[in-house]
Amino acid sequence: MTGADDKQYELAKTALKQGPKNLARKYLENCPDNQAAKKELAELDASDESLGVSICIITKDNEKTLARCLVSLAALNAEIVIVDTGSTDKTLKIATKYTRNIYHFKWIDDFAAARNYAAKLAKYNYIMTIDSDEYLLQPKQDELKKFFDGINSRKKVGCYLQVNMLGKSKEQRPYIASVSRVYDKRYYKFLFPIHEQLTQIYKDKVDNDPVYDLKLQCIHYGYTNQSKLVKKNQRNQALLVKQLKNDPTNTYYMFQLAKTYSILKKYKEAFRIYQEFFRFQKEYIYLWTRDAIDSYIKLCFITKKYDKALDCVQKCKQDCMESLDMLCLFANVYVASDQDEKAIEVLKIAEKLPVTAAYQEFGYRKQDVYQQLAEIYARKGKWLLMQQYEKLLPQTRQIKNELWSVTENKNLSIVVFVRNNETVKLEECLVSLALFKAEYVVIILGSSLASSKIAHQFTEQVYMVKEKLEADLYNFALAKAKGNYVFWINADEKLQGADFSALDKFLVKVGNYVGNILVEEPLLTKSEEPVLQSQTRFGYRKFIKFDGKYIASPITKKKGQNIQQIELPITLKHNLTKEEYQKYNEIRRTKLKNKLKNSIDVTLLAELATNYFSNGDNVHAIKYYYQLLTLPLDLQDELTLNSVTNLINALVNEKQYQDALKIVGIFKGYYAELSDFLFAAGTAYMNMAQFEQALNAFEQAQRQANSRSLGINSYLSSYNQGVIFEVQGKKKEAIGKYHLSNGYKPAKEGLIRLLN
Incomplete structure (x- = not known):
C-alpha cells in the first residue's frame, strides 16, 4: 500500500x-x-440499500443550502436522487460529493412534473421528498421504516413538520407547516404545477385519516432571502393565475394567489382575491384554510385595515377554537381593535388547550399565550394578574411592553376609594392609572363583593370598611399604604393626563409637601369650557395626617411646621355622566347642609358654595359665598382665593356687575398677582365698560401665568382682549388677539366677522 x-x-x-x-x-x-x-x-454501497427508501430532491442554484441538506440526510442511509432544473452556480459540484444519482430536467413551469420525474428515476418505490433549502433535525431511520413496514402505504401518505424560518437573526419567527412528503410511488404522485399536492393514482378508498404524522422535523430557510422570495413569487403569480383560470372556483388556488400578491405588495389585488376566497370557502377546519386566515389577517395588519381583520375573526372563529395559533392570532386582532376583554377570552381558551409540541403550526407557543395575557394585564395596570403570567415565562423572554418589568413604584401608593354604586367605574379608574406604575390600595366602603373581585385583579391591598368619619377613613388609608407618597382618588374619577417627568421630580422630595392637581368636572352649564378645580391629592405619608374636618385638607403631624404646596401637571376627570354627576352633587349638598346645621365650618361652607357654583346655580353659590365672607378667613389660604374668584364670576354670570366690582375692590390688594383673580376682575371691568382696567387685568393674568387653567394664562385672556378691541373699533388689534386665541371657537367667529 x-x-x-x-x-x-x-x-x-x-x-x-x-x-x-x-x-x-x-x-x-x-x-x-x-x-x-x-x-x-x-x-x-450496502448502506444505501439498508433502508430501501429513495430521497428525492429537485434543485436549482442552491449552493448555499444544499450541502447542509445532504449532510442531514447521511444518517438515513438512503438512496439520494437529485434532479437539477438548470443551476448555473456550484450546486452540481456540491451534489456530486454526496450522490451519483444526479439528473437534469428541463424546466416547464411545473413542480409536480419535476417531482414525479425524480421519483420515476428513483431505485425504490418508497419515496421521501425534501427541498434543497431544507435540512432534517435529528433524522430518524426508524420513523421511515415504521411507516413503510407497518402502514398501508396504498391508502396513506406520511407527513413531517416543516419549520419555516421567517425574517433574519433575532427577528426570525418560525412558521410551522405539516407537509405531505413521504409516499409509495406506485400509489401516489404529485399533482398541480404549483403548490403541488400528493394525489392517489388509483381511486382506491383511502382511510378516514389518510395522513400519518412522522416524528420528523425539517428546518426551511427558503423565505429569509427577500430578493429570492420576490423572484419566486413573481414566478408563482403567473402559474397561479393560469391555474385559477382553468379552475376558477378552486379556493386553494385563490388563497395561494392572494398570498403571493401580498408578498409582492400588490395589496389591492390580494384583497380582491381574498374576497372571492371567503365567498366560496365555507369551512376553515383544514390546515391550509388556517394558513389562509393567518396570511389574510397579516395582510390586514400590514395595511392597517383592522376592521377587515375583525370581520375575518367573526367569520372563522367557530372552526378554529382548538387551534392555539388561531386563538393567539385572534387575540392580536382584538387588541388592535381595542377589545382587550375579547382578547383575554380567546387567550384563556388557548391557555387550556393541551399542547405537546414546542411550536404550533404557525410558530406560536404557550409562552406567547402567557406573554399576551401579561402584556394586556400590564397595560390595564392589573399587576397581580400580570405577575402570575410573567412567572410562567423564561427570564430570557424578550420584553415588548414598557410596563412589563415594572410592577411597582415603591415610592408611590395610589389609594382608591370605592363608594356605593361605583363598582362599574372602578376598573376604568384603575386602568387609567396604570402608567403611574404604583402600588394600589383599594378601600371599599361597605361590603361590595363585585368591587372586591375587580380590585383583586389589580392588587392584594383591598380593604372593606364600615362607614366611618371621612377623615378617619383617609388616615386608615395612609396607614395601609407602603409608598412614601400617597395619591388619593375616587373610583368615579380617571386619569385625564399627566407629565410624569414632573411627577418624578416631586416624588424625590422629603418633608411636609402636598401636591395639587386639577379635577375636571362634568359640564353642567352652557359653557364650552370644562370646569377645573384645584384639589390636594398627593401627600408625603410620614409627615401628614387628616384633621377630621375635611378629607382633602391634610395637615402636618409636627406642630409649628407648615405644609408646602406644589402644583403638579396632572388632571383627573370625573367618570360620570351629567345626570350621574348632578345626582352625586345633590347627595353631597344634602350631607354638607346637615353637617353645617350643627356648626358653621369654613371648609364645609366653601365646598357647599363651590358645589352650587359648579352646577351652574349662581344664586345659591352667591348666597353661601357671602356667608363665607362673614367668617374669619385666612387670606393666604387657597380656599379663600378660590371662593373670592368664584363669587366674582357668579356675580358676573348673574349680571350683578356692580357687586362684582365691589368684591374686586375689597380683595384687589391681596390677590393682584394671581391670574385667576385678575381674570375674574377683568370680566367684571369689561362688563362695566371699564375697558382700560379690563385690558390691564387680562394682560396681567397672562403675564403672571399662575392660573391652574391654561385658558386664563393664554387663549381666554387673549380672546377677551380681542372682544374689547372689537367693541372699541380697533380692528387690527382685535384680529391680532383673536389669532393668539389658539383656535378658540368664539375667536374664530370673531376673525370671520372682521376679515369678511
Missing part, C-alpha cells in the same frame, strides 16, 4: 464523518491496494 493510498483513505474517512458519501466513495476507489478501503467501500 502506497503513501498516496493512505492519504486517499484518510480523506475518505474524513468525508464519511462529515457526510459527503459520494466523495468518500471516490477516495476509497482511488486506493485499490488498501484492504480496509475495500471493506469500507463495500459497506458504503
Whole structure:
C-alpha cells in the first residue's frame, strides 16, 4: 500500500464523518491496494440499500443550502436522487460529493412534473421528498421504516413538520407547516404545477385519516432571502393565475394567489382575491384554510385595515377554537381593535388547550399565550394578574411592553376609594392609572363583593370598611399604604393626563409637601369650557395626617411646621355622566347642609358654595359665598382665593356687575398677582365698560401665568382682549388677539366677522 493510498483513505474517512458519501466513495476507489478501503467501500454501497427508501430532491442554484441538506440526510442511509432544473452556480459540484444519482430536467413551469420525474428515476418505490433549502433535525431511520413496514402505504401518505424560518437573526419567527412528503410511488404522485399536492393514482378508498404524522422535523430557510422570495413569487403569480383560470372556483388556488400578491405588495389585488376566497370557502377546519386566515389577517395588519381583520375573526372563529395559533392570532386582532376583554377570552381558551409540541403550526407557543395575557394585564395596570403570567415565562423572554418589568413604584401608593354604586367605574379608574406604575390600595366602603373581585385583579391591598368619619377613613388609608407618597382618588374619577417627568421630580422630595392637581368636572352649564378645580391629592405619608374636618385638607403631624404646596401637571376627570354627576352633587349638598346645621365650618361652607357654583346655580353659590365672607378667613389660604374668584364670576354670570366690582375692590390688594383673580376682575371691568382696567387685568393674568387653567394664562385672556378691541373699533388689534386665541371657537367667529 502506497503513501498516496493512505492519504486517499484518510480523506475518505474524513468525508464519511462529515457526510459527503459520494466523495468518500471516490477516495476509497482511488486506493485499490488498501484492504480496509475495500471493506469500507463495500459497506458504503450496502448502506444505501439498508433502508430501501429513495430521497428525492429537485434543485436549482442552491449552493448555499444544499450541502447542509445532504449532510442531514447521511444518517438515513438512503438512496439520494437529485434532479437539477438548470443551476448555473456550484450546486452540481456540491451534489456530486454526496450522490451519483444526479439528473437534469428541463424546466416547464411545473413542480409536480419535476417531482414525479425524480421519483420515476428513483431505485425504490418508497419515496421521501425534501427541498434543497431544507435540512432534517435529528433524522430518524426508524420513523421511515415504521411507516413503510407497518402502514398501508396504498391508502396513506406520511407527513413531517416543516419549520419555516421567517425574517433574519433575532427577528426570525418560525412558521410551522405539516407537509405531505413521504409516499409509495406506485400509489401516489404529485399533482398541480404549483403548490403541488400528493394525489392517489388509483381511486382506491383511502382511510378516514389518510395522513400519518412522522416524528420528523425539517428546518426551511427558503423565505429569509427577500430578493429570492420576490423572484419566486413573481414566478408563482403567473402559474397561479393560469391555474385559477382553468379552475376558477378552486379556493386553494385563490388563497395561494392572494398570498403571493401580498408578498409582492400588490395589496389591492390580494384583497380582491381574498374576497372571492371567503365567498366560496365555507369551512376553515383544514390546515391550509388556517394558513389562509393567518396570511389574510397579516395582510390586514400590514395595511392597517383592522376592521377587515375583525370581520375575518367573526367569520372563522367557530372552526378554529382548538387551534392555539388561531386563538393567539385572534387575540392580536382584538387588541388592535381595542377589545382587550375579547382578547383575554380567546387567550384563556388557548391557555387550556393541551399542547405537546414546542411550536404550533404557525410558530406560536404557550409562552406567547402567557406573554399576551401579561402584556394586556400590564397595560390595564392589573399587576397581580400580570405577575402570575410573567412567572410562567423564561427570564430570557424578550420584553415588548414598557410596563412589563415594572410592577411597582415603591415610592408611590395610589389609594382608591370605592363608594356605593361605583363598582362599574372602578376598573376604568384603575386602568387609567396604570402608567403611574404604583402600588394600589383599594378601600371599599361597605361590603361590595363585585368591587372586591375587580380590585383583586389589580392588587392584594383591598380593604372593606364600615362607614366611618371621612377623615378617619383617609388616615386608615395612609396607614395601609407602603409608598412614601400617597395619591388619593375616587373610583368615579380617571386619569385625564399627566407629565410624569414632573411627577418624578416631586416624588424625590422629603418633608411636609402636598401636591395639587386639577379635577375636571362634568359640564353642567352652557359653557364650552370644562370646569377645573384645584384639589390636594398627593401627600408625603410620614409627615401628614387628616384633621377630621375635611378629607382633602391634610395637615402636618409636627406642630409649628407648615405644609408646602406644589402644583403638579396632572388632571383627573370625573367618570360620570351629567345626570350621574348632578345626582352625586345633590347627595353631597344634602350631607354638607346637615353637617353645617350643627356648626358653621369654613371648609364645609366653601365646598357647599363651590358645589352650587359648579352646577351652574349662581344664586345659591352667591348666597353661601357671602356667608363665607362673614367668617374669619385666612387670606393666604387657597380656599379663600378660590371662593373670592368664584363669587366674582357668579356675580358676573348673574349680571350683578356692580357687586362684582365691589368684591374686586375689597380683595384687589391681596390677590393682584394671581391670574385667576385678575381674570375674574377683568370680566367684571369689561362688563362695566371699564375697558382700560379690563385690558390691564387680562394682560396681567397672562403675564403672571399662575392660573391652574391654561385658558386664563393664554387663549381666554387673549380672546377677551380681542372682544374689547372689537367693541372699541380697533380692528387690527382685535384680529391680532383673536389669532393668539389658539383656535378658540368664539375667536374664530370673531376673525370671520372682521376679515369678511
